[in-house]
Amino acid sequence: MSVLVLVEHDGKSIKDATLATVTAAAKLGEVHALVAGNNVGAIGDAAAKISGVANVLVADAPHLDHDLAETVAPVAARLMDGHDAFVAPATTFGKNIAPRVAALIDVMQISDVLSVESPDTFTRPIYAGNAIATVKSNDAKKVLTVRTTAFDKAPSVGGSASIEQADAGSDAGTSSFVSMEASESERPELTSAKVIVSGGRAFGSSEQFHALLDPLADKLGAAVGASRAAVDAGYAPNDYQVGQTGKIVAPQVYIAIGISGAIQHLAGMKDSKTIVAINKDEEAPIFQVADIGLVGDLFKIVPELTEKL
């Protein structure tokens, strides 16, 4: 069985999400990596070094810049003539493109795969992770997105795959990239950070959110996350959101501060190795999943914690 993996990259380097996706794909068969983009020769070379990748297909053309689904999906769909499965990371990048590929080849996608039980059977979370379904696909070909925190990252070195050019197709002409407002941060990325400090609505304002959490995060070398309530209130940008519909994270240590623990939030972080909760309400549901809890006023605790660490 040959598996086409859609490589997520930013034009400069390959994203960690790709490495976990390769691990998942390798459980199905021989991994062929699709690198689509503009001037992505170096990305193709890097993909060839990923351990477990047998072949790299590079689709390089100006119209493949910015990962527009309308243009990338047909490139992948055409390559599916020679592949049995298509696997993409369940990131906003993969979620945007994979279902479009699936529909083009008339396959029902299996979203957010947690484990590969056999070549046609997978587990995936439903109902915000409150239930885990085992599903068997009866389609001849498979299309999956994988939850990247559920798979180890394949080593980014050690491989020596062959590289070939793939048909880059043409500009679909229906969509165009306008702009990207990137969140600039010196901190680690949320989805790959070892430690995350995450804040909720209890911070009361954007100023206090940052004044209290940023120094703590800096001290811990941590990424900063937020609950939906904090993002909705404008304390933190959208890409900080951890939860059912935001980012799924599983760091070594997740420190939830002023977060009550709605099921939608828990869905995004309950696979963290150790969960620490700081909340003034000792009945808050977050304490039911926390390994270490501290009940008290975050406005006193957080500065003291930052100082003493």
Next chain:
Amino acid sequence: MKILVAVKRVIDFNVKPRVKMDGSGVDLANVKMSMNPFDEIAVEEAIRLKEKGLATEIVAVSIGPAKAQETLRTALAMGADRAILVQTDEEVEPLAVAKIFAKISAEEQPQMVILGKQAIDDDNNATGQMLAALLGWPQGTFASKVEAGGDAVTVTREVDGGLETVELKLPAVVTTDLRLNEPRYASLPNIMKAKSKPLATKSPGDYGVDVARRLETLRVVEPAKRQAGIKVGSVDELVERLHGLGIAK
């Protein structure tokens, strides 16, 4: 411009889902059901486009059991003009839903189809993208801002690295993210008025779409439970524990 909005009847987002003892699924008997929250945002966005004079008619469509009529009535009470229920007691997968929507789109000729980015029951996040693929239309997924004008729509998308803005030629598919808008509550007079708005009932067969499942659910189980841990009494103790975990040493 005519807009089609998709609405799904799902478990209310405040209800904690319970897995059935026999492992066949989640128990939905006597559970409060509501419109999928992302679909409420889709309906609201369509109404706002109509209020701005950019849309002329809003057609709400649901695929589901007879009770999905209630969900459609909610959409009508919010401000949709008419509704179509494609009635079936089967659980219809995103690919089949997208095929039915593609057929309805061919009939209705909307300039835009707005859907929630995912339903909070199966969490697939696939229908909008699949519909766009089947129609050959561009897609603006995970939208936090929609600006329509002329023959294009500009969509700002919530992506992992921040906010991305794309321009799509109409007709287009848009899927909503949480911060696109805050849906309105239907007023009592509007709820009354919605009762007399047209609601057509169809079947998947009317559209020639086979809704047989491609994915077979073998079993559904509860996730491994985390045990509640310990509570510490002071910041000093917390610091000690964190050092014990090997961080910030």
